[in-house]
Amino acid sequence: MPVERIRFENLHAVIVNVPTKSYIPLWRGRHWYTILRQDNGKFINLDSKLNQPEEVPDISVHCRNLLNKSNEENQLFLIGKCDPSLFLTSE
Template identity: 75%
Template sequence: MVVWFDGRLPVERIRFENLDAIIVNVPTGNYIPFWKGRHWYTILRQDTGRFFNLDSKLSKPEEITDIVQHCRNLLSKTEDANQLFLIGKGDPSLFVSSE
């Protein structure tokens, strides 16, 4: 299942233990005038609970040691309109806590 995370909510409401991955969508630089592109990449959660950034712009996958802070940093850039899509199995209500 896929759930869009409302970036106005605190990142601490994401239940990372129930996720398989996070799809990140960020604006890219303008190579063509009046064209605003976006870049997509995946943050994968291994069975061990460790998260890895699989961005194709990296030379190799990078471990994310503090996933909460990483997501907080992504969403704090509101002028960039970064977005997170939460990926997991089962009931999507388990991806974000209600409080």
């Protein structure tokens, strides 16, 4: 799904699921983190691997970069309080 279809203005958060490197052979771990939309409309990255929360300057670019470099291994879960049909534009 193209990131351009996501209507970020209707979201409260994006939960990100990415593969992680493991020190155990043949073990493929996953790392989860949240990008939260603040009351002012800006998104903030709450990844525990960061020293502190970081503002995401452009959420669509951030998500596009995550999906483009993942070979379909990275996942985005869209979170909101409204009807999920409002999360995406029609094709």
